[in-house]
Each structure stands twice: as C-alpha cells, then as structure tokens.
Amino acid sequence: MYSYDLDGIQISSSDLTELRLYFIDSLVNSEKSKIIITFNLEYYRNAIINSNFYSICRNADMVLPDGVSITSLIKLKHKKKILRITGNDLFKLILDISNEIPLKIAFVGSTEQVIEQLKNKIRIEYPGCKIAAAISPSYYFENKEEENNKVLKQLVNSKPDVLFLALRNPRTEFWLNKYKDQIGSKLNIGIGAVFDFYTGHKKRSPEIFQKLALEWAWRLFQEPKRLYKRYLIEGIPFYIKKSLQIILKNDNRT
Numbered sequence: 001m002y003s004y005d006l007d008g009i010q011i012s013s014s015d016l017t018e019l020r021l022y023f024i025d026s027l028v029n030s031e032k033s034k035i036i037i038t039f040n041l042e043y044y045r046n047a048i049i050n051s052n053f054y055s056i057c058r059n060a061d062m063v064l065p066d067g068v069s070i071t072s073l074i075k076l077k078h079k080k081k082i083l084r085i086t087g088n089d090l091f092k093l094i095l096d097i098s099n100e101i102p103l104k105i106a107f108v109g110s111t112e113q114v115i116e117q118l119k120n121k122i123r124i125e126y127p128g129c130k131i132a133a134a135i136s137p138s139y140y141f142e143n144k145e146e147e148n149n150k151v152l153k154q155l156v157n158s159k160p161d162v163l164f165l166a167l168r169n170p171r172t173e174f175w176l177n178k179y180k181d182q183i184g185s186k187l188n189i190g191i192g193a194v195f196d197f198y199t200g201h202k203k204r205s206p207e208i209f210q211k212l213a214l215e216w217a218w219r220l221f222q223e224p225k226r227l228y229k230r231y232l233i234e235g236i237p238f239y240i241k242k243s244l245q246i247i248l249k250n251d252n253r254t
Helices: 016-029 041-049 051-059 068-078 087-098 112-125 145-158 171-183 194-199 207-211 215-222 224-253
Strands: 002-006 009-013 034-039 062-065 103-109 129-135 162-166 187-190
Touching: 002 068, 009 051, 009 062, 016 087, 016 187, 034 041, 034 051, 034 087, 034 171, 041 051, 041 068, 041 224, 051 171, 062 068, 068 224, 087 103, 087 129, 087 162, 087 187, 087 194, 103 112, 103 145, 112 129, 112 194, 129 145, 145 171, 162 171, 162 194, 171 187, 215 224
Parallel strands: 034 062, 034 187, 103 129, 103 162, 162 187
Antiparallel strands: 002 009
C-alpha cells in the first residue's frame, strides 16, 4: 500500500480488496485504536487553516482520498492515478466484514429517525452485524459536558470493535482523537452523511454525476443554502490555489 504526500499529509493509495485485508488484520490481530480518515477537499482546506486538525490528519493511521479533487491533485503532483475511496465504500465494506467476523459496531450521529431506520436496515441486510450502540446526540453534544459524558459512557460500556461517527469535520476527528483509546474501538471512522444516504433520507447523486466527478454539484443542487459557501466560496478557490502551487513548484524543478 503506497502513500502520496499533500502538504505533509500522507494519502494512502489502496483498493477495497487491500482495505478488507487491512481492516480484518486490524480487528483480529491489533490492539491499537486506529483513526481512518476519508479525506476530501474540505478536509484538506481545514487542515491547512487549523493546525490541530492538520496534526490529526498527519498522524492518522490511514488517510484515504475521498473525492476527485484529492485524486486529481495527487495526479498533478506525483503523476500517479489513484483510486477514490468514499465513506460509503468504507461503510459497506465494514458491514460486509461483519457478516464474516462477529463485529460489534457503534453508530453515532444524525437524527433519531435516521438512526432508527439505520438499525432496522442493517438488521435485515447484515444479520451478522451486532449493533453495539446507535446514538443520535443533540447538535454539538460534545460541548455539553453532561450529554458528552453520557454518550461516552454508553460507548465505553458497549465495547464496540468499530465506531462510525457522523459529524462534520473537524469535529468528528477531534472527538475520535480525544476519546478513541478510552472507548477501545479498534477502527474509528468519520462517516459524514453516509447514514443519511444508506437509509435513503438523502439521495446520492445519479451514477452519471459520480462518473463525471460532479457529485459535489448534485449535493449543491440539493442543499444550496448549506453548501454554496463550502463549494463555491471556499472549495473551488482553494483547489485552484493548490493546483497552481503544484504546477509552479513542478515547473521550478525542471
């Protein structure tokens, strides 16, 4: 498994077969509590402007390229084409593994309705998966000491092998980095909107949008008020800036 550098953050190049073996080995043979990050352009921008988040990304056990913006920047810098791995890919892969190996999985985030639908669907589609905990905390629960302690206690008592946490970055990674060892979960993965996609609460982009790397445009169309700033005001200018930095640096080397 190779990795490629973007501003000191090592982006792993892998496929689902390699990841399956890595996850099984981590779950069966390792005692370490690992953080897996699905790294998209928003993560990259936040890492550059937030030194604490940058440190977490640099020291994560695995950082996977979630988005064509990241894979294209790696291709531009390193002349290597790598496979995009999304949060949806990891979610389904872990659930598949849970039908082979008895796993206790905890799900934290989203609304009570989505969490209830999530539990019901997983029980039908992945009967081998044991749901250790399924929690819908209030908004910014991590800033409310009593509720944060309640969530933490529930997770510690449920002893999950895998923890999926669905908050926005960098909140997800800050929380996982702070509490993963206390919880004891071997794999800790920030999952974004995956719970909503899996339950059908939100629709993923049509396949043609995915093939054309325009999922961001579909999501912007679905939620313009929430996402216009992230994509149009922050994301696109940041991507152009990083592309130009890479091009100019490569030109200076020749």
